[in-house]
Amino acid sequence: xxxxxxxxxxxxxxxxxxxxxxxxxxxxxxxxxxxxxxxxxxxxxxxxxxxxxxxxxxxxxxxxxxxxxxxxxxxxxxxxxxxxxxxxxxxxxxxxxxxxxxxxxxxxxxxxxxxxxxxxxxxxxxxxxxxxxxxxxx
Amino acid sequence: xxxxxxxxxxxxxxxxxxxxxxxxxxxxxxxxxxxxxxxxxxxxxxxxxxxxxxxxxxxxxxxxxxxxxxxxxxxxxxxxxxxxxxxxxxxxxxxxxxxxxxxxxxxxxxxxxxxxxxx
Amino acid sequence: xxxxxxxxxxxxxxxxxxxxxxxxxxxxxxxxxxxxxxxxxxxxxxxxxxxxxxxxxxxxxxxxxxxxxxxxxxxxxxxxxxxxxxxxxxxxxxxxxxxxxxxxxxxxxxxxxxxxxxxxxxxxxxxxxxxxxxxxxxxxxxxxxxxxxxxxxxxxxxxxxxxxxxxxxxxxxxxxxxxxxxxxxxxxxxxxxxxxxxxxxxxxxxxxxxxxxxxxxxxxxxxxxxxxxxxxxxxxxxxxxxxxxxxxxxxxxxxxxxxxxxxxxxxxxxxxxxxxxxxxxxxxxxxxxxxxxxxxxxxxxxxxxxxxxxxxxxxxxxxxxxxxxxxxxxxxxxxxxxxxxxxxxxxxxxxxxxxxxxxxxxxxxxxxxxxxxxxxxxxxxxxxxxxxxxxxxxxxxxxxxxxxxxxxxxxxxxxxxxxxxxxxxxxxxxxxxxxxxxxxxxxxxxxxxxxxxxxxxxxxxxxxxxxxxxxxxxxxxxxxxxxxxxxxxx
Numbered sequence: 001x002x003x004x005x006x007x008x009x010x011x012x013x014x015x016x017x018x019x020x021x022x023x024x025x026x027x028x029x030x031x032x033x034x035x036x037x038x039x040x041x042x043x044x045x046x047x048x049x050x051x052x053x054x055x056x057x058x059x060x061x062x063x064x065x066x067x068x069x070x071x072x073x074x075x076x077x078x079x080x081x082x083x084x085x086x087x088x089x090x091x092x093x094x095x096x097x098x099x100x101x102x103x104x105x106x107x108x109x110x111x112x113x114x115x116x117x118x119x120x121x122x123x124x125x126x127x128x129x130x131x132x133x134x135x136x137x138x
Numbered sequence: 139x140x141x142x143x144x145x146x147x148x149x150x151x152x153x154x155x156x157x158x159x160x161x162x163x164x165x166x167x168x169x170x171x172x173x174x175x176x177x178x179x180x181x182x183x184x185x186x187x188x189x190x191x192x193x194x195x196x197x198x199x200x201x202x203x204x205x206x207x208x209x210x211x212x213x214x215x216x217x218x219x220x221x222x223x224x225x226x227x228x229x230x231x232x233x234x235x236x237x238x239x240x241x242x243x244x245x246x247x248x249x250x251x252x253x254x255x256x257x
Numbered sequence: 258x259x260x261x262x263x264x265x266x267x268x269x270x271x272x273x274x275x276x277x278x279x280x281x282x283x284x285x286x287x288x289x290x291x292x293x294x295x296x297x298x299x300x301x302x303x304x305x306x307x308x309x310x311x312x313x314x315x316x317x318x319x320x321x322x323x324x325x326x327x328x329x330x331x332x333x334x335x336x337x338x339x340x341x342x343x344x345x346x347x348x349x350x351x352x353x354x355x356x357x358x359x360x361x362x363x364x365x366x367x368x369x370x371x372x373x374x375x376x377x378x379x380x381x382x383x384x385x386x387x388x389x390x391x392x393x394x395x396x397x398x399x400x401x402x403x404x405x406x407x408x409x410x411x412x413x414x415x416x417x418x419x420x421x422x423x424x425x426x427x428x429x430x431x432x433x434x435x436x437x438x439x440x441x442x443x444x445x446x447x448x449x450x451x452x453x454x455x456x457x458x459x460x461x462x463x464x465x466x467x468x469x470x471x472x473x474x475x476x477x478x479x480x481x482x483x484x485x486x487x488x489x490x491x492x493x494x495x496x497x498x499x500x501x502x503x504x505x506x507x508x509x510x511x512x513x514x515x516x517x518x519x520x521x522x523x524x525x526x527x528x529x530x531x532x533x534x535x536x537x538x539x540x541x542x543x544x545x546x547x548x549x550x551x552x553x554x555x556x557x558x559x560x561x562x563x564x565x566x567x568x569x570x571x572x573x574x575x576x577x578x579x580x581x582x583x584x585x586x587x588x589x590x591x592x593x594x595x596x597x598x599x600x601x602x603x604x605x606x607x608x609x610x611x612x613x614x615x616x617x618x619x620x621x622x623x624x625x626x627x628x629x630x631x632x633x634x635x636x637x638x639x640x641x642x643x644x645x646x647x648x649x650x651x652x653x654x655x656x657x658x659x660x661x662x663x664x665x666x667x668x669x670x671x672x673x674x675x676x677x678x679x680x681x682x683x684x685x686x687x688x689x690x691x692x693x694x695x696x697x698x699x700x701x702x703x704x705x706x707x708x709x710x711x712x713x714x715x716x717x718x719x720x721x722x723x724x725x726x727x728x729x730x731x732x733x734x735x736x737x738x739x740x741x742x743x744x745x746x747x
Contacts, residue, residue, distance in 0.1 A: 032199075033197070037217055037220075037221060069279065070280060072276070073276035073277070073279050073280050074276075076275075076276045077273065077276055077277070080269060080272060080273045081273075083269065084269070084273070086320070087259075087262050087265075091320075091321055092262070092265070092317065092318055092319065092320060092321045093262065093265040093269060093317075093319060093320070094319050094320040095320045095321045096320060097320075097321060122221075129228045132232070133231070133232075133235065136235055159429075162425060162429070168421060171425060172425075175425060175428050175429070178429065178432060179428070179432055182432055182435055182436055182439065185436070185439055186439050189439065189442070189443045212439075212442075215391055218391075218395055219394070219435060222394075222395070222398045222402075222431075225398070225402055226398070226402060226424065226428050229402055229405050229406060229424060230421065230424050230425075233405070233409055233417055233420055233421045233424065234421070236409070236417050237414075237417045237418060237421065240414040240417065241414065241418075249418055253415055253418070256415075
């Protein structure tokens with residue numbers, strides 16, 4: 001597909017927009033529709049489009065399978081870590097109120113990091129599922 | 139007729155549910171069975187989402203002038219259920235790919251024959 | 258201070274451990290780490306059980322959001338008891354898994370194997386600990402998805418098709434449960450189980466509540482492998498790696514049974530389930546057929562692992578039989594058998610694991626003469642088999658005793674006869690194995706096999722001796738089951 005100029009050029013236009021849109025959905029999630037799940041999938045779709053057009057090898061230079069798996073674990077740990085942090089700061093598990101000086105800020109930070117964790121995990125899991133199938137050899 | 143038009147969301151989900159289950163039961167192709175499961179799950183998503191809709195309600199964001207909101211909770215539940223369904227599909231496809239590699243077939247009946255020969 | 262957080266730590270510790278485990282190098286570390294985590298969970302479960310037994314049910318609010326709005330973990334005596342069973346089996350199975358995983362699973366997959374195992378463990382603990390109906394679905398899928406992956410790791414290619422079949426049936430079952438949850442939510446507007454119970458009393462029996470009940474019954478029965486929805490189970494247990502069959506046989510169906518108690522007693526309530534909708538009338542014949550047919554089928558299986566899987570189906574039948582009697586005595590019998598069977602079947606599958614490490618097969622003919630070459634393993638199998646039949650001085654006898662008492666309380670002596678008759682069928686299928694072990698000459702190529710690795714053997718004997726111990730000193734299971742039945746019937 002690499003040789004098809006229309007696909008290649010369109011993807012060059014589209015991929016940055018997709019990734020940017022993913023970040024928008026991610027970080028605008030506390031004010032409007034959005035959040036980690038959606039953002040993660042959109043981000044992954046950008047990477048997967050790149051891999052479809054330029055081949056797995058080139059895509060793996062951007063995000064390798066090992067990195068994707070590690071990041072997936074780290075995203076989950078970020079989520080759980082915020083939850084446990086709530087316990088250490090004197091609240092319950094996943095209690096955002098205690099994360100900052102006043103509860104409103106605390107809720108804000110809590111949601112932000114939780115969704116970041118979700119976003120990282122969803123994006124990297126999607127990418128690693130794609131790699132796993134694409135690299136499968138008979 | 140109102141039972142059809144007023145409750146059309148339920149009819150859609152019932153039809154999809156039956157179609158999905160039928161595909162799972164009837165098809166012998168393992169890959170198509172997975173698609174059947176997917177359709178079946180999707181029908182449940184539609185059922186949940188239609189449940190949360192309140193007539194005349196908007197998105198549940200506090201703004202001046204809006205008093206009626208749709209229930210956002212079913213959406214959140216279904217977001218989780220969609221993730222579960224993606225994971226199920228991924229695991230299922232991985233199994234089908236591996237089955238194809240080791241049995242050289244993804245047809246249920248052929249595989250059953252191969253398994254019987256082995257015993 | 259940390260004590261107040263035990264209900265959540267019980268589930269969160271293995272959940273955090275799972276991704277950490279996937280990052281560990283290809284050494285002994287993943288095993289050590291997973292085992293340590295399981296033992297920590299076991300300790301927490303015991304503390305929880307003591308707390309709940311002394312001070313009553315514990316509840317924990319996620320993010321400090323008060324109960325009907327936020328997610329609540331609710332652990333009463335039933336839950337705490339099942340948590341102890343699940344974590345005890347997991348910690349023994351993981352301890353023993355060192356020798357098994359090395360032979361069964363490719364080295365580069367070890368870390369992922371333990372990750373999947375921990376996730377499955379998390380899911381099972383979560384189903385028990387949570388008090389939120391939707392959370393149940395999520396944890397159910399966490400445990401199921403990881404168990405599909407675990408089963409597919411078996412080295413026979415049939416493990417793949419077994420796992421696929423389990424995936425299809427399991428997903429349909431879980432989705433049925435999800436439909437049930439949705440229907441209840443549409444009628445009550447709440448997902449909290451205790452809140453659901455109260456609001457159900459207020460609204461009474463709508464048709465959609467009846468439909469929800471039906472969906473729950475079918476969905477959970479699929480997960481429970483109740484006859485006639487059991488077709489996925491025998492192959493899944495027979496071809497999974499030995500640790501996985503041990504763990505799943507001893508815990509997965511038990512947790513599904515716990516879910517049944519929860520849904521029928523806590524959410525719908527005893528009167529609604531048994532008086533209004535006559536659940537007993539459906540469960541009773543299905544349980545009897547399950548017990549009789551699977552005991553007969555078990556006799557004709559070609560391999561011991563499949564035999565044990567079919568016998569599991571029969572034992573599940575005994576548990577639902579107790580439930581379907583719709584009496585306190587029946588419920589107590591069901592819970593006692595849940596506890597006892599977890600250790601009996603865990604121990605027996607562990608014996609098979611021992612033999613698999615040395616013989617590479619569990620077909621009858623290949624086990625010939627193992628009584629001489631592997632005396633300790635064979636002896637363990639015999640004791641486990643006696644417990645499965647229900648010989649006095651083993652825990653199996655206690656279960657059957659309470660079950661027969663519960664049937665006699667209702668004057669259903671024909672049912673008591675069926676229970677005794679099916680126990681005789683168990684004698685037949687256990688004898689088939691014992692005959693091979695002790696009264697046949699070993700094959701030439703199996704004549705010099707050694708006894709199983711000491712660690713594995715020790716773990717097997719812990720399981721088997723616990724069945725003997727709880728057959729003699731019945732205070733613990735009986736007290737707990739009685740308290741649990743009282744809590745459920747409240």
